[in-house]
Amino acid sequence: MDRLMAIVMALQHGSQTASALSDKLEVSRRTILRDIQTLSEIGVPLGAVSGPNGGYTLMAGFQLPPLQLSSREALCVLFALQGLTGYTDTPFNGERWTVMDKIRSVLPQDTAQSIDPLLKSMEVEVPKRVYHLPHLEMLLGLTAQEQWISVFYQSMNHRRNLIIRPIKIFAAHGFWYCDCISYTHREKRRLRIDRISDIAEVAAPEDYEEPEQCGNSVSTVHIRAELTYKGMLKVERDEHIGECIEAVSEDCWIADFHLPESEWDWVVQLFFSLGREAEVIKPDELRDSIRVRAHELLNRYEYARDRGEPCNECK
Secondary structure, three states: OHHHHHHHHHHHOOOEOHHHHHHHHOOOHHHHHHHHHHHHHOOOOEEEEOOOOOEEEEOOOOOOOOOOOOHHHHHHHHHHHHHHOOOOOOOOOOHHHHHHHHHHHHOOHHHHHHHHHHHHOOOOOOOOOOOOOOOHHHHHHHHHOOOOEEEEEEOOOOEEEEEEEEEEEEEEOOEEEEEEEEOOOOEEEEEEHHHEEEEEEOOOOOOOOOOOOOHHHOOEEEEEEEEOHHHHHHHOOOOOOOOOEEEEEOOEEEEEEEEEHHHHHHHHHHHHHHHHHEEEEEOHHHHHHHHHHHHHHHHHHHHHHHHOOOOHHHO
16 A cells, blocks of 8 residues: 555656656566556546656546655654754754644554654764754755855854855754855865854855865875774764774774875874774874874873973963
8 A cells, every 4th residue: 555655646746657666666567567557446547658758647636635654654754853853953943843743643543653652762863062053044045046155154273254155054963064165265164053153145256266176186095993892983973984894803893994194183183082992003104193192191291290280381
């Protein structure tokens, strides 16, 4: 029955061939033809057109009820919406709650009762953050319009106006981010939206040129390191290298990946922060960089202990 409903919904959007329907529903063409016959027998008004541009269609005026969800489809939608509620602020603050109530209200009672225990045992983990994004919806609209804008951005090191063209808005790690082309930096950048304010539309810069696509010409460095269980848990959370981990025993994992040379400072900080939960195998330059940082940290604490007071930078 779920497949029959899926066929009818697909036909509501226009003509479909049996081959196209079989690809969408991942069944054989013969199965689709049997389903078409079943739909005709139960009174669904179908039409068929032969030829290269032909296919099956629904007769004009036939529509399914607005919402028909199986228990698994309802679980899928409610689970996704439940994950969205973990974000402090979204463009859909009110809607994320009301749509969940609407979906539940139209579900058959037995379906609702069957998915509630599953929803309670499933969770999309979203770190708790405190921020307010009054301009997020406006930024979404400007991104869709491919509009150049001026924003005031407060990063860890700078507070200044930037000229950017937003490319993509997305949520991750409990924050909302904007991937953009920055005319100010003359390169692509990723900005945290809670650090953006004072948004204003501007004309496209006359001397702007698209950043060159480096492709395979980017210089990389090969990183290989042993990880403990705790180290593996931390590294696998990284969106770039989290999939580059392989288990070699019950208590040892190997991280093996190639990293652009431009990310050298980042990888040094990563493995330095892992401490005893990781040991870099190669390259030697990375081992040396971590050793230097460790000595600097040791010297700083020894100085403070010997003098019984903080160093000059901390006074």
